[in-house]
Amino acid sequence: MSEPIAKTQPIDAGAQTVRPAAPDPGSARTDRRIGDLLKGTYTLERLLGAGGMGSVYLAQHALIRKKVAIKILAPEYALKPELKERFLREARAAAAIDHDGVIEIHDFGETADGAAFFVMEYLEGEDLAAVIQREAPLPWPRARGIAVQICRALQAAHDRGIVHRDMKPGNCFRLDRDGRDVVKVLDFGIAKLQNPDEGVGQALTRTGMIFGTPEYMSPEQAQGLHHDHRVDIYAVGVILFELLTGKPPFIADTFMGLLNKHMFDAPPRPRDVAPRADIPAAAEAVVLKALQKDPDLRFQTMDELAAALAAVDAGVAPEIVPEPLKAKPARGAPMQFRSADAPPRPTLPETTAPAFPAPFAPPRRRWNLALVAGLAGAAVAAGALVLFTQQDPSDSAEETGPKEHAPVTSSPELLPLPPPAPAPPSPPPAPDLLPLPPPTVMVRIDTAGVAAEVLDEGGAVLGNTSDPHGLQLPRGEAERQLRLRAEGRAEAQVKLVPSEDRTVAVTLDPLPHGKQAARKTAASKKPEVKPEPAPSPVEPAPKPKPEPKPSTSPDLISPFKK
Template sequence: MICPRCHRAYTDLSYGFCPEDGARLVQTLSAAPPAKPTRQFGAVLEDRYVIQGFIGAGGMSRVYLAADSRTKEQVAVKILNHSFAVDRGQRERFLRELEVAAEIGHPNIIKVLDAGERKDGAPFIVLELLTGESLGALLRREGMMSEAVALPLIRQAASALSAAHAAGVIHRDVKPDNMFLVRSQAGPRVLKMMDFGFAKLRSGPATAAGIVLGTVPYMAPEQALADPVDGRTDVYALGVTMFRMLTGQLPFSSPDDVLVVAQHACAEAPRLSAIRPGVDPRIEALVATALRKLPRNRFDSMQSLLEDVERILGVRSGEPIGAPLGKSPDLYEPVSPAAREALKFLRRQLP
């Protein structure tokens, strides 16, 4: 019997529900990749990849199920929308995922297998085909997660991001929709970090001044204000993700993106225990440290956050170390003149 929520398998047939998260057990999980009919069916890319179905679309690209005629395996092909393909900057950002995957090579980062160009000039990348769902989809369906299910996934995400940072790559768009949960009947699900298109590379060109990339509800203050970013920016976004996983809601939300940015920059995040009474205080401290406004008050690296997660899980000895509150009160300090002016404006938006 298999848990459809955490994908643990149980040989003891007396179990009706998963002991870890309470979900009703099922006999099998569907292994068929989700794909819909498409007018592109049968199209061949680079004389190799045969389109078989449509998987989904994002803001910049469309993803198709394809068969690799050389390896006889199914793959996912992500094709940049033609309207973006004519823009050199967008093309470079799209193909960045290939560069990132080649540089890091981590089991919790999706594998990019190949890249090419369609006859109309639109670039595409070939990805390993993952079967399952995004963490975002799971949270939209189930609301929140138990600590027992959430912590191993957080550990995998932190491990992937720590490896990326060690390779000089800052993701800059860490969020549940960019974390894919791979189905497995051999054990708990595997998390794969995806979509490094917004990533900042050590060897690559810097983003133009004043340009903000990312997703507003998960942005650290320095990112939202277009100040310099580093690995601690991803720490903050993972903190927002952890908060969402464990409470079923975001620390800050509003239909008005400006207000959300103002809250991230100026308002203290709620404590986990205020929303989820009885939460492990070590987990509450972990999330609160990741969500500090001032980067130097957060974990000094994703690796430090990862090690504390492992201490909570008991796979690393000792108690969580956390990070000292180097400067109190924890208020964001803008770096650039433009960020200083923006912060003054944002403060005025709060009640």
């Protein structure tokens, strides 16, 4: 069954990410449903709140006097079968999950005017959006306890093949039980049934449609791609980020701006956003692991996420796999100008900024005076003819053709033409534009405060991660493999595509104590300098023996003399 919602719109355009304002006290007198008796059992007493698809009322069971909450589909949707089925599917989905962390559904039916409704347990408390707005950042132990409860409830839903797809603080309700936080998950209105043939209901969604609240949407949801239960893991990572810092990881002014950030931007580190919140390093790693863009790099189940949360106090942190961020779509090339006399240059492919744009248009008018000098001799015998032509490249072909010229009236006595005016000096040739320097990108490698040298594929040092400006790399689409080297840390490799400015988070694991000590010892040893052997004493040269007198001519030189 298809959906009547546009592909680029959320299913609930009025979805709120903060606690809705309290209803007007006068609304009880003006709401026509107050006092209605539904199914002969439930009496509506007052309005609790209203959302995008319906309103929630406090009601009382007529026989046992038990308080319940009843959600009624809005009248404008009552005659739309698809939305009515979606509304009732929320009741079926929640009723199919037998877990204390999911709101309990008691009954469902229709009002006298045909609006669907369902009856659920009445909860006295507040949603997490109100807690975050009032108290965040929360201490780590409290945030961990809340997050673990959400994970357990969603794992129970996933075990039944139900993906919530709209997890946010407004859909997590907090109860105070003897000073302890008890959390229940609400609102399965846009839940995705991964196994619709198992009797829970019919799947009403399809690939290519966008559902959820933009602040908490996974990248695959934002792109309208096929997705599974791991979108809930991403959303819980956003909720945990907000519990620990008081802010969502991404903020934008528009719906599409938020989606773009989820798809293309790396999330900030929680400890950078809230440096005074005393967030454990292992807890930060859990949040960033849940927020990885690639679903295969996140925690794969809610139980895995809950186990990682429980292991934080032992100092155990999950591994965050470095992943290259996707390049944002090109927004057009900057405009550049050349002189009109410069020869045209070939343009580069559309994926890069053109090296040289189209030249200037020529001036509107240009007078051709070259004919005057050429006609000077013929004018003495036959008359004078002066031609003026116009050139306007922006006009149509008819306008740029030759113009009619009025003949010059000849006088009885022809006077010689004045000498032609000297031609204006030709403008100097336009200097050829130098080629643009190759484009570069700035890459910042975040190593959580560990200063590390960055080496390229050939071992050359490119820079250091402590540089706040990052590394300047040539822009390209080919994957680069960089190495990180820091004292006392295991060497790490980073694979990235330098297609745009980006930040990559890398964890440098400390070396085992033995290897670290060995490395320091080896570094501290200086190469021994062997002393050069002392030169042996030079023996005095023997005195030359007197040579016998030569028997040959004295002009010949003896070969034995030195």
